[in-house]
Amino acid sequence: MADYTYQELADKNKKYLWHPFTQMKEYQDADPIIIASGRGTKLSDVNGNTYYDGISSMWLNVHGHGVAELDQAICEQLKAVAHSTLFGLAHAPAILLAEKLVSLAPPGLTRVFYSDSGAEAVEIAIKMAFQYWQNRGFTKKRSFACMQSAYHGDTLGAVSVGALSLYHELFRPLLFSTYQVPYPDPYRQGGAVAATGKVLVALETLLRERASELCALILEPIVQGAAGMIVMPPGCLEQIVRLLRQYDVLLIADEVATGFGRTGKMFACEHEGITPDLMTLAKGITGGYLPLAATLATSAIYEAFYADYEENKTFFHGHSYTGNPLGCAVALANLQRFETHELLTVMARNVAFVAQKLAAFAQLAQVGDVRQKGLMIGIELVRDRERRQPYEGRERIGVQVCRRARELGLLIRPLGNVITFLPPLASSRTELDEMLAILYQAICQVTEPVSDDR
């Protein structure tokens, strides 16, 4: 790769690549950043510029880039075998990782089904929930409920249970229909109590009318990520689970974004001590190294599929690279490092430090809601906080702030008018301080052009 100049790579990038979630016409007008390497919390481009990875390479990275133990785990496994299938065969990394995941997951989740991405883990959970009821003879249970503004990935099943109109609406004719309930948003729904009440009333009404046809409710526990890092009020998730149990409807907890320490606990469900029936995992599972995902199920779910072959209860689902040994090996090393470095304990102190720093952001006239759970942070930009007047979409304020932050050495991405900040979980206090200083400067410079000293 080193043989190519920046310009050659930029030209080939422009000529051959189609980037995700990107308007290529706009992207091609700018000089692309082409990443060459990563160390710790930083990425370097082929021109030698370094940037803090303020979005953990799409919410994945845990211990930083280029971590010796993780690199080594892949190299060791590579010497043995790069890939062997789980279709009828097994291998040690997949077995041992499944054991580890079960030991860490909320009690009662006892089975691990692997796939390659968060969206696939969601597809699998949806199909498992559906077939669970069919296998048990509840043939009328065929529908799903999801939350407003939900995001569960970009494959069609995951899009069906999504509810972000910008990404999902166009595809509506291709999707199965769902029932939607509001996600509790204390900022917009009149505070924590009102937001919780609104959700519970809507959910109970739905359950009373439709429980006999509902397989499951899928939700992003504690934090709704792509909607802008909306944080549930304490106690809400537990009450949602209580209602679902009462009406015999399953819970699918999509922990793709929140799992593996991102919200301050290993899994977000732990904040409320709940066990979902199905739980989806991806992103941080390999520390941000390789694509791997898992859907965890309770024994009750598993047993509904466990039968003589002739009963036709088999779960006919699988992907070629399911449980890839390299991915499983690095996932095991990732989880071991959580323990050896007491990451969640260290992180708790840094989370408090970040909360203190965010207080200063909340004072800025162009900042509305500041949301934080663990190291999952959303800063909403508004034209006028007092009057809660939003920026117009066409102002692209989030894009402008992220561009400026990038010039100052921090890679972040906006979700509309919300700036998302999800640094690697192992970021030191000094690094977090520097990242937040850049972010603060970028917001000030873009939203207050008069005092702009660029």
Ligand SMILES: Cc1ncc(COP(=O)(O)O)c(C=O)c1O
């Ligand atoms: C909650 C949630 N579920 C699923 C996904 C999809 O994961 P992937 O991009 O690995 O398919 C995402 C991605 O951001 C997510 O935030």
